[in-house]
Structures are given as structure tokens and as C-alpha cells.
Amino acid sequence: MAHYWASCAGGLQFALVKELENLEGTSIIPGIDTYGGVQFRTTSPLQKVAELRSADNVYAFLSHEKNIPVDKEVGVAFMQSLASKIDWGPVMQLHKQWQEAEETCSTSRTSDPLLTMNGITNTDQTCEVTQMSFRVTGNRICMNMKKHGYTSMDVAAAIGDGIHELHGWPADMRSYNVEVLAWIIDDELLLLLALIYSGNKKNTTNLQNSSKIDEPHSNHASEEQELGGEQANLTKKKGRVDRPSRADAQLYSRRPYRKALVHTSLKPSTAYGILQLADVQPGDIVLDPMCGCGTIPLEASDWLGSRIMGLGGDFINTAIEASRVNSVAGESAGPCDIVQWDASMLPLRTASVDRVICDMPFGNRCGNHKVREVLCPRVVKQVVRVLRPGSGVAVLMAQSKTMKEEIVVNQKAYLSLQQHFYVHMEGLKVDVFVVHRTTEAAPTQQIVKPSKKMVKRKRDGQFIKPSSPEIA
Numbered sequence: 028m029a030h031y032w033a034s035c036a037g038g039l040q041f042a043l044v045k046e047l048e049n050l051e052g053t054s055i056i057p058g059i060d061t062y063g064g065v066q067f068r069t070t071s072p073l074q075k076v077a078e079l080r081s082a083d084n085v086y087a088f089l090s091h092e093k094n095i096p097v098d099k100e101v102g103v104a105f106m107q108s109l110a111s112k113i114d115w116g117p118v119m120q121l122h123k124q125w126q127e128a129e130e131t132c133s134t135s136r137t138s139d140p141l142l143t144m145n146g147i148t149n150t151d152q153t154c155e156v157t158q159m160s161f162r163v164t165g166n167r168i169c170m171n172m173k174k175h176g177y178t179s180m181d182v183a184a185a186i187g188d189g190i191h192e193l194h195g196w197p198a199d200m201r202s203y204n205v206e207v208l209a210w211i212i213d214d215e216l217l218l219l220l221a222l223i224y225s226g227n228k229k230n231t232t233n234l235q236n237s238s239k240i241d242e243p244h245s246n247h248a249s250e251e252q253e254l255g256g257e258q259a260n261l262t263k264k265k266g267r268v269d270r271p272s273r274a275d276a277q278l279y280s281r282r283p284y285r286k287a288l289v290h291t292s293l294k295p296s297t298a299y300g301i302l303q304l305a306d307v308q309p310g311d312i313v314l315d316p317m318c319g320c321g322t323i324p325l326e327a328s329d330w331l332g333s334r335i336m337g338l339g340g341d342f343i344n345t346a347i348e349a350s351r352v353n354s355v356a357g358e359s360a361g362p363c364d365i366v367q368w369d370a371s372m373l374p375l376r377t378a379s380v381d382r383v384i385c386d387m388p389f390g391n392r393c394g395n396h397k398v399r400e401v402l403c404p405r406v407v408k409q410v411v412r413v414l415r416p417g418s419g420v421a422v423l424m425a426q427s428k429t430m431k432e433e434i435v436v437n438q439k440a441y442l443s444l445q446q447h448f449y450v451h452m453e454g455l456k457v458d459v460f461v462v463h464r465t466t467e468a469a470p471t472q473q474i475v476k477p478s479k480k481m482v483k484r485k486r487d488g489q490f491i492k493p494s495s496p497e498i499a
């Protein structure tokens with residue numbers, strides 16, 4: 028049985044567990060709760076693993092260790108020794124299968140790598156570990172602990188030295204055959220092997236004689252430190268290491284509708300996770316009033332096809348353009364309409380929508396705290412109005428202090444709070460509210476004056492005020 032780790036946003040593991048429970052020949056291995064993801068073994072074909080909607084990515088599982096010493100010297104020596112004792116046989120077999128599937132895809136020019144995986148089964152076999160180059164990416168977070176004595180770079184260097192000691196492989200940051208991920212959270216270390224690569228990986232079919240391929244590198248900023256022991260330290264000393272883009276190295280980046288992004292775009296796997304909370308039914312109209320590049324309604328359409336109708340809107344021109352590009356790319360899966368509007372004055376009929384799923388602006392990339400505190404309650408009022416009384420459900424993600432009060436106090440007659448929990452995304456803790464619309468009829472629509480911020484945007488040519496706030 029192949030041993031995997033599937034990653035997802037922290038807090039949304041339940042969606043991944045649900046999908047894995049329905050994956051034939053799969054057993055979930057409990058016990059790693061600190062990380063956003065799930066460890067599992069499966070005999071299901073590769074294609075089925077690659078089709079997991081709630082996973083950001085899948086990796087071959089190398090090792091998980093608790094009680095890593097925090098002290099620099101002891102910790103580094105511990106990690107190096109750990110990495111030098113890993114059994115690579117079964118992991119390399121899995122890696123080989125995934126690479127063969129990807130290569131068949133590029134040589135046969137099939138647009139969908141998943142198709143080439145059809146029929147390739149996960150087995151118990153191991154394979155001979157041959158000579159190859161590698162890279163280690165270290166990532167370190169303190170959640171409940173104050174500080175580690177080492178940096179992410181020290182972690183990557185220690186693991187790199189251990190791998191070099193074991194196999195004698197050379198480290199190569201820019202052109203490598205395998206990439207190891209070393210994630211430390213508090214005193215736990217998770218070691219994984221990447222199965223999906225961005226464009227700069229070496230051709231692995233002839234590992235012994237492979238030559239370097241010059242691939243374009245993006246300038247994507249990353250908090251991660253990529254190293255491979257001593258040699259990587261040398262590379263770093265010489266100057267900044269060019270890093271490849273990871274954007275195309277995720278499982279979710281293969282969604283057909285994922286063509287254009289905005290800087291606040293949600294991961295499709297996260298969109299799928301929160302969609303699970305909305306209990307979407309055939310025939311539902313699924314609305315995201317602040318849709319950015321349209322991830323949520325497009326994921327709903329991609330998942331449920333023409334059984335539902337997706338509807339998204341945003342007030343920024345670039346977001347609307349991105350959503351339209353994406354909805355055209357994904358239209359074969361299911362219908363999704365995109366409209367430009369202000370979510371605090373939705374031009375929709377009262378009681379016309381079944382599900383509202385929305386990640387409202389949060390973090391520094393999207394507006395500021397003061398604007399959000401004004402905007403979020405206004406959007407909630409619109410959600411109350413457009414949702415069908417008695418059957419409507421909303422899943423709202425937000426980082427707003429007033430949001431809970433708006434739901435449980437101000438909208439108490441119209442909304443009943445079913446769940447409230449947190450999701451960890453890009454280092455931020457975001458509230459998720461699952462609310463049911465009560466049977467109480469919505470209050471009559473009041474015309475809301477656009478906030479100063481919105482008027483300013485209009486002057487900049489960014490904000491388009493709907494001609495009528497409600498078509499009743």
C-alpha cells in the first residue's frame with residue numbers, strides 16, 4: 028500500500044477525511060493533528076489520489092518525529108541522524124510511478140495528466156535507489172512554543188546532510204531529481220517527498236546521466252528556505268537563490284477553470300472544503316457575492332456540474348476579468364455567471380438564492396480593518412435578504428471582530444448559527460461561520476449609501492454602482 032500525506036488548510040481536514048473514507052482500499056492513519064493534512068495508505072490507482080478535491084497537494088510520506096530537541100546543536104544533530112536512516116525503497120517506487128505518469132503526459136501531449144494515471148495502481152513494491160540530485164525545503168512554525176534554536180535553513184541543511192550521508196547524492200537547488208520537504212511545527216518534524224513538480228525539475232527517466240535543463244524561474248517570494256546541506260550553504264553565500272514557481276506544482280492548480288488569479292485568490296481545495304459545509308442540493312443557486320477570480324462558484328460548478336447554478340460577483344474590474352476568463356475555461360463542467368456589483372447593494376431579488384458561500388476580504392492584501400468592519404455587516408444584511416427563508420444556508424469566512432455579533436445578535440431573527448470554527452490560511456487565522464436562514468421574512472430593503480471608500484473607488488474608475496440596489 029502506498030503511503031501518502033495529503034495537505035490542506037488547517038481546520039478543513041474533515042473534508043479530506045470524508046473524501047479518503049470514500050476512496051477504495053484506503054486506511055487513514057491518525058495521530059498528526061498539528062499539521063494541515065492527513066496521512067493515509069491506499070491501494071487505489073494514482074488517478075484517484077490525484078483527483079482528491081480537498082487536498083492542496085499529495086506527497087510520499089517519509090517520516091514523522093515528535094520531541095525534536097529545540098536547542099540548535101542537539102536539534103540539528105538529531106535531524107541529520109534521522110534523515111540518514113530513512114528507508115527510501117517504497118517511497119522511490121511511488122515517486123517513479125508519479126513521474127512516469129507525468130512524463131507520459133508531456134510526451135503524448137495529453138492536456139490532462141490525470142488521464143495518463145488511469146490504471147496505474149499503488150503497490151507495495153520498492154525500487155532500487157539510484158544516484159540523483161536533491162533539494163530540501165525547510166519550513167518552521169512555532170504555534171505553542173516560543174522559539175526554536177535553529178532557523179528553517181538550519182533544518183533544511185541538517186536534513187540535506189543526513190540524506191547526503193545516506194546516499195551520497197549531491198544537492199542542487201535549481202535542477203534536482205527529488206525534492207524533500209521538512210516541516211517543523213513546535214517540536215514535531217514531518218518529512219515528505221514531492222510527487223508533483225513545477226517546471227524546473229530534472230528529467231528523471233535517466234537519472235544517472237541526466238543533464239541540466241534550463242527552465243525559467245519566477246521571482247515568487249517565498250518564506251521557505253530551500254537547501255541541500257553544505258552545498259546549498261555555498262549557493263546561498265554566493266547570493267540570492269533563484270526559486271521556481273510553486274504555483275503550478277499543486278494538485279489544485281490542475282482545475283480546468285484555474286486560468287487567471289487575483290492576489291487574494293482562494294485555493295480551490297479550500298473552496299471545496301467550505302462548500303462541504305453548505306449541504307448544496309441539486310437545483311441550488313450558489314452565490315459568492317465577493318468572488319475575486321470566481322473560485323467558489325466555479326469550484327461548485329466544476330464539482331456538481333449542471334446540477335447547480337453558480338453565481339459570482341465582485342466590484343473590482345481585474346477580479347471580474349479574471350472570473351470571466353476562468354468561467355469560460357471551466358464552462359464545460361457547469362454553468363456559472365459573473366456579474367460586477369457592490370456586495371453591500373446586491374442587485375438580486377429577495378429570497379432568490381439557496382446557498383451563499385463567501386470568503387470576505389481579510390488580511391493585509393484586501394482592504395483595511397476599518398473598511399472591513401463597515402462592509403462585513405452590510406454584506407451580512409444582503410445575505411439575509413437574498414437567502415431563501417427556511418432553507419437557505421450561508422458559509423461565511425471573515426476576519427472581522429463585528430461579524431459574530433452581527434450574526435448572533437443583530438440578525439438573530441433571520442440567521443441561526445450552526446458552526447463557528449477557525450481555518451488557518453497563509454499564516455492567518457480566519458473565522459468560518461455556518462448559518463441557516465430562519466423562516467422569518469426579510470426586512471424591507473433599505474437603500475444603503477455607498478461608504479466614502481466606495482465613492483473614492485468610483486472616482487478611480489474602479490467602482491461601478493448598480494443602477495438599482497434591488498430588483499424586487
Ligand SMILES: C[S@@+](CC[C@H](N)C(=O)[O-])C[C@H]1O[C@@H](n2cnc3c(N)ncnc32)[C@H](O)[C@@H]1O
Nearest residue numbers: 291292293317318319320322341342369370388
Ligand atoms: C478574499 S477576496 C475573495 C477571493 C476569492 N474567493 C477568490 O478565490 O479569488 C475578497 C474579494 O472581495 C472583493 N470585494 C471587496 N469589497 C467588495 C464589495 N463592496 N463588493 C463586492 N466585492 C468586494 C474584493 O475585490 C476581493 O476580490
